[in-house]
Amino acid sequence: MISANATTAETAADEPAVETAKRRLDRLADLVDVSDEYVERLKYPSQVHRVSIPVRLDDGDIEVFEGFRAQHDNVRGPYKGGIRYAPGVTADECVSLAMAMTWKCALLDLPFGGAKGGVAVDPRSLSTEEKRRLTRRFAEEMRSFVGPQTDIPAPDMGTDAQTMAWIADVYKMQTGDGTRGVVTGKPPRVGGLAGREEAPGRSTALVAREAANYYDLPIDGLTVAIQGFGSVGGHAARLLDEWGARVVAVSDIDGGVFDENGLDIDALSAGTGPLSDRDAAAEADELTNDALLELDVDVLIPAAVGGVLTADNAPNVEASLVVEGANEPTTAEADAVLAERGVPVIPDILANAGGVTASYFEWLQNTNGRSWTHDEVRDELDERMLAAWEAVRESREARDVPWRDAAYAVALERVAESHETLGIWP
Numbered sequence: 001m002i003s004a005n006a007t008t009a010e011t012a013a014d015e016p017a018v019e020t021a022k023r024r025l026d027r028l029a030d031l032v033d034v035s036d037e038y039v040e041r042l043k044y045p046s047q048v049h050r051v052s053i054p055v056r057l058d059d060g061d062i063e064v065f066e067g068f069r070a071q072h073d074n075v076r077g078p079y080k081g082g083i084r085y086a087p088g089v090t091a092d093e094c095v096s097l098a099m100a101m102t103w104k105c106a107l108l109d110l111p112f113g114g115a116k117g118g119v120a121v122d123p124r125s126l127s128t129e130e131k132r133r134l135t136r137r138f139a140e141e142m143r144s145f146v147g148p149q150t151d152i153p154a155p156d157m158g159t160d161a162q163t164m165a166w167i168a169d170v171y172k173m174q175t176g177d178g179t180r181g182v183v184t185g186k187p188p189r190v191g192g193l194a195g196r197e198e199a200p201g202r203s204t205a206l207v208a209r210e211a212a213n214y215y216d217l218p219i220d221g222l223t224v225a226i227q228g229f230g231s232v233g234g235h236a237a238r239l240l241d242e243w244g245a246r247v248v249a250v251s252d253i254d255g256g257v258f259d260e261n262g263l264d265i266d267a268l269s270a271g272t273g274p275l276s277d278r279d280a281a282a283e284a285d286e287l288t289n290d291a292l293l294e295l296d297v298d299v300l301i302p303a304a305v306g307g308v309l310t311a312d313n314a315p316n317v318e319a320s321l322v323v324e325g326a327n328e329p330t331t332a333e334a335d336a337v338l339a340e341r342g343v344p345v346i347p348d349i350l351a352n353a354g355g356v357t358a359s360y361f362e363w364l365q366n367t368n369g370r371s372w373t374h375d376e377v378r379d380e381l382d383e384r385m386l387a388a389w390e391a392v393r394e395s396r397e398a399r400d401v402p403w404r405d406a407a408y409a410v411a412l413e414r415v416a417e418s419h420e421t422l423g424i425w426p
């Protein structure tokens with residue numbers, strides 16, 4: 001077992017993400033030619049919906065869960081963003097993630113605004129039937145504020161294609177609209193897109209490869225540690241492994257596995273249960289999630305929960321490069337420490353943006369009835385991701401700022417331009 005000093009996800013020194021998001025906007029206002037009034041408005045969500053979700057559990061008891069949907073800005077198109085099921089989800093968490101969706105969609109030049117939702121629940125504590133009842137009731141509660149042209153949810157942590165299928169079905173029963181464009185990330189047999197599930201992991205891998213190349217770290221033999229082996233982490237690991245990188249560590253909620261010679265990612269993916277119990281990990285060492293973040297690797301990819309790189313552990317990060325597969329894995333304080341130490345951090349709004357980009361293709365497919373092949377999805381996704389990477393690279397070089405600010409500057413400029421053109425406020 002490799003160990004490291006224990007860290008908590010958010011220390012006293014690490015401010016809440018929503019405050020960081022607001023401060024970032026102030027800083028960005030100096031970088032781009034945007035009026036202060038727009039910047040002030042964009043610090044706040046347009047609306048935050050909060051609903052109660054009563055669910056009958058398998059043992060006959062009723063439990064009431066809290067659900068949220070934060071809608072940040074829709075100047076560029078309908079609100080768009082995932083729904084997460086995780087313990088401790090709050091309205092504020094959804095607000096900061098909704099703000100990030102506004103910037104992510106603008107950076108990829110998609111005709112969407114930003115939203116995020118969630119239910120405070122540990123999905124691992126629910127049976128499939130309980131999840132189905134919870135999801136259908138949440139969908140009923142969301143009826144008045146979601147729709148293919150208003151707000152389009154998608155999967156996020158703890159939710160998946162099946163969750164989206166249940167929401168699409170409730171919406172169809174309520175409205176008669178059978179196009180299923182109300183949510184993306186559905187199973188392909190009910191209007192979903194081949195390639196949506198792998199897309200955020202694919203973009204994370206693609207951006208990691210480009211960034212590594214930028215810093216003269218060749219993909220062949222590139223050592224990579226990935227926290228999280230779910231939708232994003234699992235697909236990023238598989239692709240990087242396929243492209244010749246050496247994925248030496250991956251983890252799930254219970255901890256991780258490490259092999260300096262590289263893990264057998266395909267075999268690990270084929271297994272079930274905790275990673276450390278899988279046959280493919282028999283020769284690997286176990287390590288904690290904290291220790292994984294401090295491994296001496298070329299690329300570290302946090303791809304699980306937010307707030308894992310903090311003021312406490314950033315001084316111990318040994319990776320040459322951090323690529324954010326998860327949303328908001330790096331606190332503002334950790335960002336500052338890593339910048340000081342010369343460790344580049346490629347931001348979430350670029351790296352994992354393949355998810356919402358593929359969601360856009362799915363929404364188009366549902367809207368105009370033309371289905372996309374898996375190859376078409378991959379080709380167009382890669383093209384758009386590489387274009388976004390280039391835009392951020394140019395912004396960084398022109399402005400001489402960290403990668404995160406460079407990406408946000410491109411996005412803020414586009415959102416502000418849309419507001420200015422419409423002239424609706426201030």
Ligand SMILES: NC(=O)C1=CN([C@@H]2O[C@H](COP(=O)(O)OP(=O)(O)OC[C@H]3O[C@@H](n4cnc5c(N)ncnc54)[C@H](OP(=O)(O)O)[C@@H]3O)[C@@H](O)[C@H]2O)C=CC1
Binds near residue numbers: 157158159228353355
């Ligand atoms: N799915 C999507 O379309 C997108 C997701 N993202 C972001 O990527 C991140 C991961 O999402 P996604 O892959 O969908 O989620 P999944 O639920 O598919 O996977 C999450 C992974 O993280 C692990 N995990 C959960 N809690 C912890 C913890 N406290 N410490 C360490 N590992 C943990 C899970 O382990 P276990 O399996 O044991 O529970 C699992 O391996 C989130 O930040 C999400 O917002 C970003 C863009 C798109």
Ligand SMILES: O=C(O)CCC(=O)C(=O)O
Binds near residue numbers: 357
């Ligand atoms: O696909 C989408 O609409 C959003 C995915 C998401 O929630 C994210 O990118 O964080």
